[in-house]
Amino acid sequence: MRRTEHWFEPARFGLFVHWGPWARAGWEASWPLVGGVVTLPLGQDIPAATYHANAAGWQPDPAAPEAWVAAAAAAGMRYAVLTTRHHDGYALWPSRHGDHGVAKGAPGVDIVAAFVAACRRHGLKIGFYYSLPDWHHPDYPAFTDAMRPYVFGGYQAATPEQWARYQAYVRGQITELLSDYGPIDMIWFDGAWERSAELWDTVGLERLIRQLQPDILINDRLPGQGDFATPEQFVPPEPPATPWETCLTMNMSWGFNAGDDRYKSPAALVHTLCEVAGRGGNLLLNIGPDGAGRIPAPQAERMAEFARWMGRHGEAIIGTKAGLKPWQFPGPTTCKGNTLYCHLLMQPVAPVSVRGVPVQHLKQVSVLGHDGPLPFETRIPVLDELMHVDGPGEVVIDVPEALRDPVATVLVLEFDCDPARIAPATES
Structure with missing residues (x-):
C-alpha cells in the first residue's frame, strides 16, 4: 500500500496558506526581494534592505489560523499546508536556529502551534511548507541587490564552511517542526532548483524526516525523493504516473498582493476541483491572508462558494477515484x-x-x-x-x-x- 493511499489520495481537496511579513506591506511572497519573477507578473521589485525592514515590528495574530482552518473545513477541504518559512527566511515559529522570525520579532507568538491546534480542532490533516533556500541567512548566503538580476540555477555558491553551517541550520529547523508539534502528516518542500540534490543531501534529509515522523508524506520537491508530484498553477492534461496534487492560486499571486484583482471566477475554481478529481489528483487551493491575518474578501467569497457547492456535492469529490x-x-x-x-x-x-x-x-x-x-x-x-x-x-x-x-x-x-x-x- 502506498503511503498516499491512507489519507492523501481520498482527500482530494486541501488549503494552501501563504502568510508572512510580506502581507503587512501588500507584497507578493519573497520574490520582490530578488526583483520579482516572470511567473508572478503582478509582483513587486523591492530593495533587499527595504524588504527585510518590513518584517520589523510585525505582530502576527495567533488567532488568525482558526479562521483559515474553519473556512477550509466548511469548504470541504481535508488538509491544510502552512508556509512555516518561505524563501525570505522568516520563521513563523520560535525557532532556536536562526534569528529571523517570530522568536525575535514577536516574542511569545507561535503561528505554527496555532495552525496545528486549529487543524486538529477541525479534523484536518496537517502540512508544513518549508523552503530549502533562505535568502536572508548569511551562510546561504543572503541575497543582496548586487546579485540582481536573479538567475535560476545561478545563485551564488556558499563556501564549504558556510554550507556546513547552513545544512545544520536547515536540519535543526526541520527537526523542530517535526518534533515539537506532535504528529505531522505532510512536509512540502520548495526551492530546490538553487542547489543540486547532492548539495541538499536529499537522501540524508529524507532519512531524518522518516526517523522523526515515520508516517509523514514528502512532496517531490525534495529532489529524488517524495511521495507525490506537485504540478503548479496547471492541471495536467494526462495525470502523472504517481499520486499528485495541483497547487493553485485564486488570483495571480501566492501572498496577499494588494494590487492583484485578477481573480478566477468561483465557477472556474469549482470546475478545476472537478477536473482534478476526475483525473485522480488533489487540488491544493491557496489563500493569502492580509497582514492582520484576515482572508481577503474576494478569497472569502470563493471559499464560501466552495462551502455551498461541496455541501451538496462533496461525496462526488472526497474519497473518489478517477x-x-x-x-x-x-x-x-x-x-x-x-x-x-x-x-x-x-x-x-x-x-x-x-x-x-x-x-x-x-x-x-x-x-x-x-x-x-x-x-x-x-x-x-x-x-x-x-x-x-x-x-x-x-x-x-x-x-x-x-x-x-x-x-x-x-x-x-x-x-x-x-x-x-x-x-x-x-x-x-
Missing part, C-alpha cells in the same frame, strides 16, 4: 465503489449521454443533492440486444432545468458492478 475515459462523457467523472459521478460543467442544451458503460447493470440515475430518481434510456448495438450480450452501451439522461446547479451539476449513476468495467463481447 472515473471514465474522456470520450465517454463530456466532463469529468469520478467513481466510488459501484457509483459513477458525472460532473456537468456546462448547462446541457440536449439530453446527456454516458457511453461505454455496462448499461445492463445500471440500477438508478439521480441528481446529487436531490431526492428521487431520474428517468433514463439505454442503448446497445441491435445485435447485442438480440443475442443477449452483456456489453457496453450508452445511457441517455434528460436533466431537468429545475434540478441543475448554477455552477456544476453532478449526475449519480448507480450500478451493481464497477461502472468503468467494459464487459467482453461474449454470449450469455
Whole structure:
C-alpha cells in the first residue's frame, strides 16, 4: 500500500496558506526581494534592505489560523499546508536556529502551534511548507541587490564552511517542526532548483524526516525523493504516473498582493476541483491572508462558494477515484465503489449521454443533492440486444432545468458492478 493511499489520495481537496511579513506591506511572497519573477507578473521589485525592514515590528495574530482552518473545513477541504518559512527566511515559529522570525520579532507568538491546534480542532490533516533556500541567512548566503538580476540555477555558491553551517541550520529547523508539534502528516518542500540534490543531501534529509515522523508524506520537491508530484498553477492534461496534487492560486499571486484583482471566477475554481478529481489528483487551493491575518474578501467569497457547492456535492469529490475515459462523457467523472459521478460543467442544451458503460447493470440515475430518481434510456448495438450480450452501451439522461446547479451539476449513476468495467463481447 502506498503511503498516499491512507489519507492523501481520498482527500482530494486541501488549503494552501501563504502568510508572512510580506502581507503587512501588500507584497507578493519573497520574490520582490530578488526583483520579482516572470511567473508572478503582478509582483513587486523591492530593495533587499527595504524588504527585510518590513518584517520589523510585525505582530502576527495567533488567532488568525482558526479562521483559515474553519473556512477550509466548511469548504470541504481535508488538509491544510502552512508556509512555516518561505524563501525570505522568516520563521513563523520560535525557532532556536536562526534569528529571523517570530522568536525575535514577536516574542511569545507561535503561528505554527496555532495552525496545528486549529487543524486538529477541525479534523484536518496537517502540512508544513518549508523552503530549502533562505535568502536572508548569511551562510546561504543572503541575497543582496548586487546579485540582481536573479538567475535560476545561478545563485551564488556558499563556501564549504558556510554550507556546513547552513545544512545544520536547515536540519535543526526541520527537526523542530517535526518534533515539537506532535504528529505531522505532510512536509512540502520548495526551492530546490538553487542547489543540486547532492548539495541538499536529499537522501540524508529524507532519512531524518522518516526517523522523526515515520508516517509523514514528502512532496517531490525534495529532489529524488517524495511521495507525490506537485504540478503548479496547471492541471495536467494526462495525470502523472504517481499520486499528485495541483497547487493553485485564486488570483495571480501566492501572498496577499494588494494590487492583484485578477481573480478566477468561483465557477472556474469549482470546475478545476472537478477536473482534478476526475483525473485522480488533489487540488491544493491557496489563500493569502492580509497582514492582520484576515482572508481577503474576494478569497472569502470563493471559499464560501466552495462551502455551498461541496455541501451538496462533496461525496462526488472526497474519497473518489478517477472515473471514465474522456470520450465517454463530456466532463469529468469520478467513481466510488459501484457509483459513477458525472460532473456537468456546462448547462446541457440536449439530453446527456454516458457511453461505454455496462448499461445492463445500471440500477438508478439521480441528481446529487436531490431526492428521487431520474428517468433514463439505454442503448446497445441491435445485435447485442438480440443475442443477449452483456456489453457496453450508452445511457441517455434528460436533466431537468429545475434540478441543475448554477455552477456544476453532478449526475449519480448507480450500478451493481464497477461502472468503468467494459464487459467482453461474449454470449450469455
